[in-house]
Amino acid sequence: MATVAIIGGGVIGSGWAARFLLNGWRVQFHDPAPAAEEALQRSLDKARRWVPEVYDGLPAEGPLEIMTRLEDAVAGADWIQESTPERLPVKQAVLAAIQGACSPSAVVASSTSGFMPSELQAESVRPEQIVVAHPYNPVYLLPIVECVPSVRTSAAIKARALAILEQIGMKPVAVGAEVPAHIGDRLMEALWREALWLIKDGVATTAQIDDIMTHGFGLRWAQKGLFETYRVAGGEAGMQHFLEQFGPCLSWPWTKLTDVPDLDDTLISRIVDQSDAQAAGRSVSALEAERDANLVALLKTLRAQDTAAGAFLNRLGKTTS
Numbered sequence: 001m002a003t004v005a006i007i008g009g010g011v012i013g014s015g016w017a018a019r020f021l022l023n024g025w026r027v028q029f030h031d032p033a034p035a036a037e038e039a040l041q042r043s044l045d046k047a048r049r050w051v052p053e054v055y056d057g058l059p060a061e062g063p064l065e066i067m068t069r070l071e072d073a074v075a076g077a078d079w080i081q082e083s084t085p086e087r088l089p090v091k092q093a094v095l096a097a098i099q100g101a102c103s104p105s106a107v108v109a110s111s112t113s114g115f116m117p118s119e120l121q122a123e124s125v126r127p128e129q130i131v132v133a134h135p136y137n138p139v140y141l142l143p144i145v146e147c148v149p150s151v152r153t154s155a156a157i158k159a160r161a162l163a164i165l166e167q168i169g170m171k172p173v174a175v176g177a178e179v180p181a182h183i184g185d186r187l188m189e190a191l192w193r194e195a196l197w198l199i200k201d202g203v204a205t206t207a208q209i210d211d212i213m214t215h216g217f218g219l220r221w222a223q224k225g226l227f228e229t230y231r232v233a234g235g236e237a238g239m240q241h242f243l244e245q246f247g248p249c250l251s252w253p254w255t256k257l258t259d260v261p262d263l264d265d266t267l268i269s270r271i272v273d274q275s276d277a278q279a280a281g282r283s284v285s286a287l288e289a290e291r292d293a294n295l296v297a298l299l300k301t302l303r304a305q306d307t308a309a310g311a312f313l314n315r316l317g318k319t320t321s
């Protein structure tokens with residue numbers, strides 16, 4: 001049985017733990033926070049409830065061990081997933097401790113949203129062992145993961161990382177060159193920056209922006225991405241016509257994408273107040289439960305349509321069952 005060490009078990013680490021466990025891996029979990037074990041159990045409960053509804057042919061769940069010492073957690077592990085807070089000195093120190101105790105042949109993967117693997121490797125004794133495996137929340141349900149090597153990551157680790165990610169039901173995107181924030185978070189940051197401006201300038205509220213996404217282009221994006229959506233928007237002439245029609249708009253003052261609004265106290269309280277009003281008393285757990293139920297319903301629909309992530313899950317079902 002293959003073994004994974006989960007180092008850092010917050011939102012993301014506990015999601016990774018659930019995904020590996022439900023795919024039959026032994027999980028050795030380490031997080032010094034007293035509340036971590038309870039958070040892990042909550043994540044496992046959610047994953048056990050939902051994952052079998054969208055993934056076919058899951059093996060028997062692997063065993064779970066909670067480890068007090070990081071060194072014990074990484075001992076004998078084939079894959080080590082670091083998901084500690086997004087601060088470079090913390091990550092470098094944790095990676096040094098991991099490499100001091102793990103097998104040199106293990107994959108050492110980081111969940112970092114923004115750091116490049118070369119930054120994580122800067123102080124490392126075995127840089128060739130380190131790769132970024134950046135998932136999306138909830139890790140137990142969403143199949144996509146960005147797999148980012150640096151030029152110092154070995155070819156063998158890259159190949160093993162991709163194969164193992166597929167084995168646990170993920171669709172790894174092998175990112176060719178490292179850049180800060182990889183791919184998805186760069187795209188989302190552009191949108192986030194523009195949304196902050198719209199709120200700061202009093203043009204829109206958090207609820208209005210979310211309505212436009214959830215009732216509009218968000219529905220499109222779950223099944224056609226940016227480029228396929230725009231291809232269709234171009235009519236029968238496709239992308240060529242779309243670029244001819246909307247290309248010039250890029251030089252008009254539609255957006256402020258290159259400027260960052262000052263996230264001062266006034267803007268922060270405006271966003272927080274609007275977001276509180278939007279939540280209307282619903283807790284984060286309730287919103288999370290609603291999100292998971294909706295994601296599962298969407299994934300089932302996409303499976304029935306055999307398209308996008310649904311087509312991926314259908315193919316996976318055939319290879320695993």
Ligand SMILES: NC(=O)c1ccc[n+]([C@@H]2O[C@H](COP(=O)([O-])OP(=O)(O)OC[C@H]3O[C@@H](n4cnc5c(N)ncnc54)[C@H](O)[C@@H]3O)[C@@H](O)[C@H]2O)c1
Pocket residue numbers: 007008009010011012013030031032033036082083084085086094111112113114134135136137
């Ligand atoms: N939240 C997201 O949507 C998201 C998505 C993808 C990637 N990420 C990345 O995943 C990583 C973790 O983010 P998160 O949202 O889970 O954060 P989080 O704050 O929920 O969890 C971090 C966990 O790390 C633990 N920790 C701190 N120091 C540690 C140490 N020395 N050893 C072991 N554990 C330690 C903390 O106790 C905490 O439980 C970050 O690098 C983040 O950029 C986050």
